[in-house]
Amino acid sequence: MPNQDFLGDFLLILAVALPIAILFTRLQLPSLVGFLIAGVLIGPHGFKLIGASQSVEALAEIGLILLLFVVGLELSFGQLSQLGTRVVVAGTAQLVVTGLAVALVFLLSQENLGLLALLGAFVIVHSSTAIVxxxxxxxxxxxxxxGRICLGISLVQDLALLPMMMLVRALGSSGGWTGEAVLRVLGQSVIGLVIIVVAARLLLPTVLRQGVAMRSREVFTGTIVVVALGxxxxxxxxxLxxxxxxxxxxxxxxxxxxSxxxxADVLPFRxxxxxxxxxxxGMLVPVGAVLxxxxxxxxSAALVLAGKAAIVFVIVWLLYxxxxxxxxxALALASMxxxxxxxxxxxxEWQALDLATYERFVAVAVLTMLPAPFLVAGSERLWAWYERSRGRGRTRRHQGEAADARARHVVIVGFGLNGENLARVLRATxxxxxxxxxxxxxxRxxxxxxxxxxxxxATKSQVLRAAGVDRAQVVVIAISDAAATRRIVSHVRHLAPEVPIIVRTRYVAEIEELRRLGAAEVIPxxxxxxxxxFARVLRRLRVPRNIINAQIDLIRSEGYSMLRGVELPRQTLDQLDAILAATLTESFLVARDSPICGMTLRDLRIRKETGATVIAIVRDGKPITNPPPDEPIRGGDILVLVxxxxxxxxxxQLLEGRVHQA
Structure with missing residues (x-):
């Protein structure tokens, strides 16, 4: 029965997809690569566990629709503008230069390949956003x-998809390169596009607003699916x-x-x-022909990888x-x-190429995508190997202000939020x-x-020399690139063994490695x-400041150890909150073994020496308001000052100083 065949194929695909997703997730690799490999293995060109199926093709078509729907959702002109003009220029240049190079290769390889050359250019210029x-x-x-450059170029590539699809349709549906036919089909596409966009802008917000107004997740999700498929x-x-x-x-x-x-609602379906x-x-890869x-x-795959990487490298180097x-x-964007x-x-679908050529394109695309995650993940190790093979950095001076006149200054690597704030404070002081x-x-x-x-x-020694790290008082590294941070610390320590290095990093796991490389202080x-x-939480709960400071010192000295130390009863905290509400007050906990135990308030001379007044003592959960000067201090007391x-x-400072002096 056809339904049974469809169900069997569908279950087989899901049965293969689930363990692939689990395995590649544990390996920290994109599942997409695993799905392509699985398709090759179970498809009609592999072990023939599943043959060509119209039902599977229909499900794949729905998957493609949702894929493009989410691609559209995640595109943002605002995000592109935030990434900067150079990223947009880099993405545009990559599309144009790579496309022209691919088209030229096709045209030189054989005559009368105009449409195929254009299609090849459109197909090869794109990189795998999902993998990268x-x-x-x-x-x-x-x-x-x-990372930001990769994101920006990927966004530019995604935005170019729509005009590319329209041009492919025009050339394929017109049956050739006749200008009149191409312009007619392209005009129809543009008119249809304008009508759809205008209608969508007018109707979709209202439709979604009504779906949200129902306050039903099922209704909202159903509305989204209807909008996408509709x-x-x-x-x-x-x-179209x-x-x-x-x-x-x-x-x-x-x-x-x-958006x-x-x-969030479409992702599970997608x-x-x-x-x-x-x-x-993956099922379409002609395994026999490939072998x-x-x-x-x-x-072909190697040429695509090397060619795209070379073009991207030159463009990014010229801009940055x-x-x-x-x-x-370059390595991240080398694949298709x-x-x-x-x-x-x-x-x-529009008959712009035949099935055999389509399968060959698919095979080359899959072969370029298989090494993609390893190229991205291994790029830092490859770069380190390259630098070791050519020796230490060159000694020429780098472009920038000369640092010869600088002495005993601070070097700030990175002008993000942390670097900018530090620069302002240093200028002010x-x-x-x-x-x-x-x-x-x-x-700028x-x-x-x-x-x-x-x-x-700053990963280059000559740049650090230009900044005068060997004559600096302190070097502060405040960038988000963990690999670059490690490299900079190593170079600074080599160039200036005695200069303190303070590093801002994101994660605690990076502390030990940075200290091993020579960082004096690491702030995760x-x-x-x-x-x-936790400090703000404790302040809200009216925990005495000296206890908060002690806990901060403890946590910083021991890393993420469990909070331990003096424990205050809930009743005491509630009473403290009532006493301290709406007043400019502070509290101090007297430890059980404190040397000020047994001293009186007169002995402490708090009011005479500081101007502050002890307005209450909380003892055993009970407040003693307006305590007399001869009231002795006991361990566990909380002094409430105003x-x-x-x-x-x-x-x-007086109370803590007396404790330390004693």
């Missing part, structure tokens, strides 16, 4: 400079593809206030159906002047991407400093604030955030 961003996210490198169907009626319609719907909704909620889509793509002509396929950043971006399959399916920054936007921001800045890659963001949170900020600070 997944690996960068796992490695916590999305906020690094090379827009795809409308696009098909205008001669289902996938193009879904992309348009996503783009329209991405500018609405409901994040839509993404991930499940996308696994079917990529497995179905028979493996030199051609391997050479950092060979290390250019190297990372999942959107190549979208264009190939559209070209096949008259301490000389110099900033080293690689991001052009932040370099530093110059706007009249901060002395060197534009360059997640650690300091946790300290600030006064100005200055008076309270002096009183606490």
């Amino acid at each position: 961003l997944k690996v960068l996210s796992d490695r916590k490198e999305l906020d690094t400079l090379h 827009t795809a169907w409308v696009a098909a009626q205008f001669g 593809s289902f996938a193009m319609g879904a992309l348009i719907a996503g783009l329209v909704i991405s500018e609405s206030e409901y 994040h909620a839509v993404v 991930d499940t159906l996308n696994s079917i889509f990529f497995i179905s793509i 028979a002509e493996w030199p051609f396929f391997v050479a 002047r950092s060979d290390r950043v250019a190297f990372h971006v 991407g999942e959107l190549a399959f979208v264009l190939l399916r559209a070209a096949l 008259g301490i000389p400093f110099v900033v080293v920054e690689l991001d052009p936007r932040r370099t 921001a530093a110059r706007v604030e009249n901060a002395p800045v060197i534009y360059g890659d 963001e997640e650690f300091e955030t946790s300290v600030e949170i 006064g100005s900020h200055e008076q309270l600070d002096r009183a606490l």
Whole structure:
């Protein structure tokens, strides 16, 4: 029975997809690569566990629609503008230069390949956003400079998909290169696109608003599915593809206030159906042809990887002047991407290429994507090997202000939030400093604030020499790139063995390695955030300041040890809260073995020496208000003081000083 065949194929695909997803998640690799491999193995060209199935193709088509719908949702012109003009220029240049190079190769290889050359250019220029961003996210490198560049170029590539699909449709449906036919089909596509976009902008916000007003998750999710599939169907009626319609719907909704909620609800459907889509793509790889002509396929994949990497490297280097950043971006964007399959399916549907050529393109695309996660993850090790093989950095001076006149200054690596704030404080206190920054936007921001800045890659010894690290009082490293941070610490320690290095990092796990490399102090963001949170919580609960400070010192000295020490009963805290409400007060806990135990308030001379007054003593959970001067102090007492900020600070210093002196 057909239904039984469909169910069997569907269950087999899900049975393969689930363990693949689990395995690749544990290996910290993108599941997409596993789905492609699984499709190759179980498909009609592999072990023939599953044959060509119209039902599976229909599910794959729905997966493709949701994939393009979410791609549209995640695109943002605002995000592109935040990444900066250079990123947009880099993405545009990559599309143009790579496309022209690919088209030229096709045209030189054989005559009369105009349409195929154009299609090849469109397909090869795209890189795998899913693989690149997944690996960068796992490695916590999305906020690094090379991570932001990869994200920006990927966004530009995604935005180019729609006009590419329209042009492929025009050329394929017109049956050739006749200008009149191409313009007619392209005009129909543009008119249909305008109608759909205008209608979507007018109707979709209202539809989504009504779905939200129902306050039912099921209704909202159902509305999203209807919107995605409905827009795809409308696009098909205008001669566009289902996938193009879904992309348009996503783009329209991405500018609405409901975009994040839509993404959250669509992701479970998308991930499940996308696994079917990529497995179905893997099933199309002609294993026999690949094995028979493996030199051609391997050479083609290698040519794509090397060619794209070389072009991206040159473009990024010209814009950012950092060979290390250019190297990372080049390896990350060298492979072909999942959107190549979208264009190939559209070209096949519009008869712009035959099935055999389609399968060969798919095979080359899959071969370039298989090593992609390893290229991204291993780029830092490859770069380290390259630097070791060519020796230490060159000794030439780097572009930037000369540091010869500087002495006993502070070197700040990175002009993000932390670096900028530090620079302002140093300027206000008259301490000389110099900033080293690689991001052009932040370099401009530093110059706007009249901060002395060197534009360059601080992982290079010559840049650090230009900043005068060997004559600096302190070197502060405040960048988000963990690998670059380790490299900078190592170089600074080599160039200036005695200079203290203070490093801001994101995670506690990086502390030991940075200290091993020579950092004097490492300040992890997640650690300091946790300290600030518990300190504020304890202040809200009216815990005495000396206890808070003691806990902060304890946590900082022992890392993430369990909070321990003096424990205050809940009843005491409640009474303290009532006493201290709406007053400028502070409290001090007297330890059981404190040397001030047995002394009286007169002996402490708090009011005479500081101006603060002890207005109450909390003892055994009971407050003693307005205590007399001859009241003896006992261990476990909480002294409640009132006064100005200055008076309270002096009183606490007096009490703590007496404890330490004793």
